[in-house]
Amino acid sequence: MQNASAPSPASPATTIEQGWSLASLRANIIGADTPVPVLDGSTQPYVFLDNGASTPSFRHALDVMGEFMEFYSGVHRGTGFKSLLATRAFDDAHAIAGSFVGADDALDTVLFGKNTTEVVNKLANRCDWREGDVVIMTLMEHHSNDLPWRKHARVVHVGVDDTGYLDLAALRQAFEAHRGHVRFLAVTGASNITGIVNPIHELAELAHREGALLFVDAAQLAPHRAIDMGAHGDPRHIDFLAYSAHKMYAPYGIGVLVGPREWFLRGDPDMVGGGVVEIVEEDFVAFSPPPAKEEAGSPNVPGAIALAASIHILRSVGMDRIAAHERELLSYAIPLMQAVPGLTLIGPTSPESLEHKVGVLCFMMDGIPHAKIAAILGIEGAIGVRNGCFCAHPYVKRLMRVPEDDARRITEEIIAGDRTNLPGLVRASFGCYNTRADIDRLVAFLHRIARGEYSGSYILDTKSGTWWPENFAYSFTDAFPHFPFLGSSMPRACGEAS
Ligand SMILES: Cc1ncc(COP(=O)(O)O)c(C=O)c1O
Numbered sequence: 048m049q050n051a052s053a054p055s056p057a058s059p060a061t062t063i064e065q066g067w068s069l070a071s072l073r074a075n076i077i078g079a080d081t082p083v084p085v086l087d088g089s090t091q092p093y094v095f096l097d098n099g100a101s102t103p104s105f106r107h108a109l110d111v112m113g114e115f116m117e118f119y120s121g122v123h124r125g126t127g128f129k130s131l132l133a134t135r136a137f138d139d140a141h142a143i144a145g146s147f148v149g150a151d152d153a154l155d156t157v158l159f160g161k162n163t164t165e166v167v168n169k170l171a172n173r174c175d176w177r178e179g180d181v182v183i184m185t186l187m188e189h190h191s192n193d194l195p196w197r198k199h200a201r202v203v204h205v206g207v208d209d210t211g212y213l214d215l216a217a218l219r220q221a222f223e224a225h226r227g228h229v230r231f232l233a234v235t236g237a238s239n240i241t242g243i244v245n246p247i248h249e250l251a252e253l254a255h256r257e258g259a260l261l262f263v264d265a266a267q268l269a270p271h272r273a274i275d276m277g278a279h280g281d282p283r284h285i286d287f288l289a290y291s292a293h294k295m296y297a298p299y300g301i302g303v304l305v306g307p308r309e310w311f312l313r314g315d316p317d318m319v320g321g322g323v324v325e326i327v328e329e330d331f332v333a334f335s336p337p338p339a340k341e342e343a344g345s346p347n348v349p350g351a352i353a354l355a356a357s358i359h360i361l362r363s364v365g366m367d368r369i370a371a372h373e374r375e376l377l378s379y380a381i382p383l384m385q386a387v388p389g390l391t392l393i394g395p396t397s398p399e400s401l402e403h404k405v406g407v408l409c410f411m412m413d414g415i416p417h418a419k420i421a422a423i424l425g426i427e428g429a430i431g432v433r434n435g436c437f438c439a440h441p442y443v444k445r446l447m448r449v450p451e452d453d454a455r456r457i458t459e460e461i462i463a464g465d466r467t468n469l470p471g472l473v474r475a476s477f478g479c480y481n482t483r484a485d486i487d488r489l490v491a492f493l494h495r496i497a498r499g500e501y502s503g504s505y506i507l508d509t510k511s512g513t514w515w516p517e518n519f520a521y522s523f524t525d526a527f528p529h530f531p532f533l534g535s536s537m538p539r540a541c542g543e544a545s
């Protein structure tokens with residue numbers, strides 16, 4: 048057999064198989080230490096501590112995607128070399144995304160959507176719901192693993208303890224109370240607020256014993272821990288799992304859903320159009336097998352290539368090494384942050400708890416609103432954090448012990464357009480490339496805030512809930528001249544962050 052190969056690109060990027068070390072990751076992050084303007088008119092290297100929302104890109108993922116663009120083409124039905132190569136790469140990206148979480152090549156299918164939210168919606172849309180069906184979930188869930196299920200079934204939230212851990216006894220009771228009706232247990236692999244890692248294999252066992260399926264939202268778990276869905280037929284097997292490329296250093300629009308192929312063979316896809324069919328007649332449609340059946344329209348091929356490249360890097364470093372590094376960052380950060388006067392960390396902080404916690408630290412400070420702390424850190428310290436309720440309002444209210452009456456009153460205020468009293472926290476979330484120096488910058492600035500040593504005179508915009516210093520505006524066009532921004536500064540709405 049002849050094997051014709053394509054000419055090499057003029058200056059090839061490092062090969063995808065190259066070995067990566069933990070130490071090499073920082074230099075491989077696009078925008079690590081980018082200088083950004085601060086309030087006093089100077090610039091400071093940016094400290095990125097908002098990885099829980101979205102990570103910056105691995106330069107290598109962008110390079111591989113850039114090289115691929117030489118061969119970019121629509122996939123699956125083109126006959127030219129580029130289309131054949133693109134199809135092969137796109138299909139391989141599915142296999143790589145599946146094997147990263149231990150999917151079974153023969154029994155599972157791997158579907159691409161645009162993010163975790165979209166694929167959770169797809170899963171919920173694709174279930175053959177029956178009258179009286181129940182989905183059990185935890186109070187910890189991100190809205191993306193709560194609201195999609197509410198559209199179809201009765202949702203039962205299981206509570207947490209004061210630290211934020213899932214109440215396993217209450218979970219067992221919920222199963223008992225709804226025995227015979229529970230179709231899914233839907234849980235987060237790791238919380239985007241406390242970082243708590245749930246015992247997903249134990250939860251699988253419990254769900255299966257009760258005749259339910261387990262869905263794991265791994266948006267916050269996949270970037271930080273090795274995942275193995277396990278063998279089909281094993282009671283500890285995870286049935287369905289989702290994660291997002293943009294939280295894994297490949298922010299180019301891919302969400303991954305893994306689940307039993309046989310399950311997706313049944314029924315019609317939730318979205319129809321080109322790409323999902325074998326044959327269409329005027330009054331007849333035969334759908335393709337998954338994953339094509341579930342990926343209507345032209346897919347995000349470059350995003351899939353970038354995700355595969357990111358996965359190669361993470362695997363090459365080793366997920367266990369990444370977990371150990373992030374644990375070390377937590378052990379370093381926790382006592383330093385606890386030493387900031389008036390600062391309270393939320394969630395588990397003891398050394399022994401860190402084994403089951405990803406690199407997320409949420410906190411509040413006495414007498415200073417969360418949105419003001421986040422604004423000062425950003426505008427004066429060039430430190431990117433996030434504040435609010437992180438798309439998990441019920442969990443944050445519980446962790447902050449907001450009384451029910453207050454919660455109801457605040458809801459009414461928000462609906463009336465006033466976010467002054469929105470409860471919330473500040474969140475610093477670490478990625479695999481963060482260092483102790485990043486934490487030192489954060490902690491030093493928190494001490495300054497605690498001493499009242501910030502220079503802006505901050506005013507609250509009650510409608511958005513954001514704080515902004517008087518007489519200050521960024522010039523975004525200086526930093527990024529390609530877009531004709533309509534305004535210079537863009538205070539964002541508070542509390543609706545992921
Ligand atoms: C736990 C969790 N689940 C789901 C999501 C939603 O992910 P995406 O924004 O990629 O849809 C997030 C986003 O922050 C999250 O933290």
